[in-house]
Amino acid sequence: MGHREDLLEGAKRCLLEKGYARTTARDIVAASGTNLASIGYHYGSKEALLNLAFLKVTEEWGDILAEEGEAEQEAEVPAAPLDQFRETWERVIGSFEHSRAVWQLQMEVISRIDSDPELQKALIGPQREGRNGLAETMMGVDPETDPERARVAGLFCQALLAGVMVQWLMDSDSAPSAQDLTDGLKVVLEGRTPAGGGAR
Incomplete structure (x- = not known):
């Protein structure tokens, strides 16, 4: 690898180990085996490098999730929609513990956006x-063949993912399981029970 790639890899490691705010240019140089001048030459600034490194970290998490999903689909008979939803969330939630640094980084970056x-x-x-x-x-919707359906499905998945992530970071013992999410979706799909009684 050249200095450009070395810097990006070093920045990714620093983000996961130290976070966005605590990562200095010297940290990146030490992690990448390069020099301070290389950051400005290749990326313009430390911030530009960290922004790209953050995007790569999250992209790599998504790639891993997609690969695991493809492997499962190849090995199994296609599942019913709710079963597919539950299985997908089992993969996502199962990845949370070893991806904890990624989620902590996500929260820190979100907190910095306004400033x-x-x-x-x-x-x-x-x-x-x-x-x-x-x-x-997560939903098996192809953005190229059905862009509007993919757009709304993506919005739904992103909202759900962010909420689940926050709950797992705050209290993993009471955070939702894949089955909890599936059961909750069933409640939403069934609609509100009329006041004063159950289903008839």
């Missing part, structure tokens, strides 16, 4: 692309 316009700007396009990836990976 860092460049960071916010850097995230807009990838966030929209990420929704399409979630729609395809």
Whole structure:
């Protein structure tokens, strides 16, 4: 690898180990075996490098999830929609513990958006692309053949993923399981029970 790739890999490691705010240019140089001048030459600034490194970290998590899903689909008979939903969330939730640093980083980056316009700007396009990836990976909706369905499915998946992530970071003992999410979705689909009685 050249200095450009070494810097990116070093920045990714620093983000996961130290977080966004605590990572210095010297940390990145030490982790990548490069020099301070290389950061400006290849990326313009430390912030630009960290923004790209953050996007790569989240993209790699998504790629792993997609690969695991493809492997399961090849090995099994296609499941019913709710079963597919539960199985997908079993994979996602199962990845939380060893991906904890990724989720902590996500929360830190979100907390910085209001005070860092460049960071916010850097995230807009990838966030929209990420929704399409979630729609395809988690719901089996192809963004190219059905873009509007993929858009709304991606919005739903992203909202659910963020909420589940926060609950797992705060209290993993009471955070939702894949079955909890599936049962909750069933309640939503069944609609509100009339006041004063159960289903008849």
